[in-house]
Amino acid sequence: VTSDPSAAAEPRWLNEQELAAWRPFSGLMLKLLSALDAQLQRDADLSFFGYLVLAGLSEAPGRTRRMSELAVLSNGSLSRLSHAVATLERRGYVQRCPSPENGRITLATLTDAGYAKLVATAPGHVEAVRSLVLDVLSESQFQQLGQLATRILESDPDACG
């Protein structure tokens, strides 16, 4: 994990200060994702991940993307995406077909019904994001949160994507 031999020897626990920051943050992740999932499930019978899939497709040219690209956009594994898209396809929100150019590639396309579903679902979801997070922070605090998240995501060795 580290190349410094002296650092490897000590266990390095979290001290009190660190714990006082880590606990709320990890708790926030768990609860916030639950809350977002619950809102979408209740109001639209959609998971947060499923919502991100529809949203990711809606912004693509031709409302179409390769599965592997879509997996990255929606922050999930290819396997997870494949299952999720299978469900969305059953419900008529997405269609898959092999790429004409390269037979290994699968292209997922948002159907009109899928686009309509997204349009119907977005306001409630956005409102949840606002009331749970955005309205709670000042503008600059929210920007800070985004910057901290970006820093963590970008730095990450190989685990965070």
Next chain:
Amino acid sequence: VTSDPSAAAEPRWLNEQELAAWRPFSGLMLKLLSALDAQLQRDADLSFFGYLVLAGLSEAPGRTRRMSELAVLSNGSLSRLSHAVATLERRGYVQRCPSPENGRITLATLTDAGYAKLVATAPGHVEAVRSLVLDVLSESQFQQLGQLATRILESDPDACG
């Protein structure tokens, strides 16, 4: 959602600035939890939630807590906890028994094996938290992250806990 009649009329989407902060943050939550789960699963056959349950018990007097108290500590629903503890109990890490004082209450206790498991698991988990988050930020940035999380958790209307 809001009591201001004029605010209820407009849909209130996320603007570009807001999106630029929200996307990395939501992505971070998804990926970070996955990474923590994966490390624990791989190295200790434990979920992050399961780890929090063991940790929550380890800090309690007599290594014992009521289920409902433990659910709050580990950021999950009582139902989720009940299933998780059932698994942990099967593996010998936890024991449940009805409270002698109040028969409705179930007390969960960390066994010696459970404590040993936690001690064996903690260093790897802490190292993951360090390398993924702590080492990436300055001390003050990490404190900021904790403060922002705390603010969100405390303000929350009723959804975050």
Next chain:
DNA sequence: AAAGATTGACTTTTCAATCTTG
């Protein structure tokens, strides 16, 4: 009847194995 907790059925996620095309 309410509080505290568990259960069962269903859905989602994960991991490893597999399939298919280049």
Next chain:
DNA sequence: CAAGATTGAAAAGTCAATCTTT
């Protein structure tokens, strides 16, 4: 064989219904 994606089985999570004690 590697890249891109899917599949199946097992584990975890969610919701609603249920059970028990007060």
